[in-house]
Amino acid sequence: MNQITKISRTAFRTLLAAALMLPVAAMADSGFYVGGSIGNSTVEFDTADIGIPTVPTSYDENDSGYKLFAGYRFDLPVVEFGIEAGYVDFGKPDFDILGDPASIEADGFNVWGIAGVGLGPLDLYGKIGYLFWDAEAVYQGLSSGDDDSDLGYGVGLAFWLGPVQFRGEFEAYDLDEVDLSMLSVGVAYQFN
Numbered sequence: 001m002n003q004i005t006k007i008s009r010t011a012f013r014t015l016l017a018a019a020l021m022l023p024v025a026a027m028a029d030s031g032f033y034v035g036g037s038i039g040n041s042t043v044e045f046d047t048a049d050i051g052i053p054t055v056p057t058s059y060d061e062n063d064s065g066y067k068l069f070a071g072y073r074f075d076l077p078v079v080e081f082g083i084e085a086g087y088v089d090f091g092k093p094d095f096d097i098l099g100d101p102a103s104i105e106a107d108g109f110n111v112w113g114i115a116g117v118g119l120g121p122l123d124l125y126g127k128i129g130y131l132f133w134d135a136e137a138v139y140q141g142l143s144s145g146d147d148d149s150d151l152g153y154g155v156g157l158a159f160w161l162g163p164v165q166f167r168g169e170f171e172a173y174d175l176d177e178v179d180l181s182m183l184s185v186g187v188a189y190q191f192n
Contacts, residue, residue, distance in 0.1 A: 030192075034070045037169065037186025041065030041090040043104050044179040061104075063091030065182050071114070073190065080123065082114035088131070088171075090180055100140055106180060108133035110152060123158040123165075131173045133180075150175050163190045 044060045069086030092105040108131045116125025131152045136145040154171035165188040172181040 030073055030075045031190045032070070032072050033165070033188045033190040035165070035167075035186055035188025036066065036068045037167070037184040038064065038066045039169075039182050039184025039186075041093075041180065041182045043090065043093045043106065044181075045104070045177055061093035061095050063093040065089055065091045065184070067182070067184065067186070069188070071112075075118070078117075080114075080116045080118055080125070082112075082116075082125075084112040084114055084127070084129075086110055088182065090182065102137065102139040104135060104137045104178070106133060106135040106178070112152075112154075116156075121160045123156075123160070125156050125158070127154045127156065127169075127171070128152070131175075131180075133173070133175065135175070135178065146176075148176060163192065164188070165190065 040062055041064070042060065042062050065088065067086050067088040069084050071082050071084030071086075073080060073082040087109055088107060090106040092103050094101060094103045096102065110129055110131045112127045112129035114125050114127045116123050129152050130149050132147075132149045134145065134147040136143055150173055152171060152173040154169055156167055156169035158165045158167040166185075167188065168185050170181070170183050173179070
């Protein structure tokens with residue numbers, strides 16, 4: 001074996017060892033986190049198929065909502081990935097149908113896949129996942145409920161101050177008959 005081959009093998013082994021250590025060093029900021037957010041939720045639904053001329057063809061109502069979440073963050077060299085699960089309560093928006101009060105109450109459990117980029121102390125990210133929801137509509141003392149699971153998506157911006165993350169997010173869900181969305185601000189703590 002000649003000297004050049006020995007040097008090539010040593011260089012290859014050194015590069016291989018460095019490449020294998022890169023994910024370990026990059027994931028030093030990875031970890032489990034918990035948090036919560038509050039915000040404004042919006043419920044939109046279409047009533048055109050009811051066929052009553054004096055009833056609006058659509059409603060767009062807001063209420064306060066909140067969410068609690070936990071996840072795990074993988075801080076890789078170029079992008080950041082995460083998985084997150086949580087509970088979200090969209091509140092109970094009230095509205096009128098022909099002068100009578102009505103309301104829709106919706107909540108559920110969601111699971112997200114998150115991908116983003118770190119820009120110094122700021123993170124910009126997108127998320128896609130599923131909401132396992134439960135909704136109940138009340139009108140004239142009668143209630144009707146439904147539950148299912150549907151796709152959700154969102155975007156967010158986060159600011160890190162040590163292990164504490166301050167985040168602003170927009171999330172949207174396209175349910176069968178109703179569209180839900182939430183604009184929220186929150187805080188999370190990451191355990192390293």
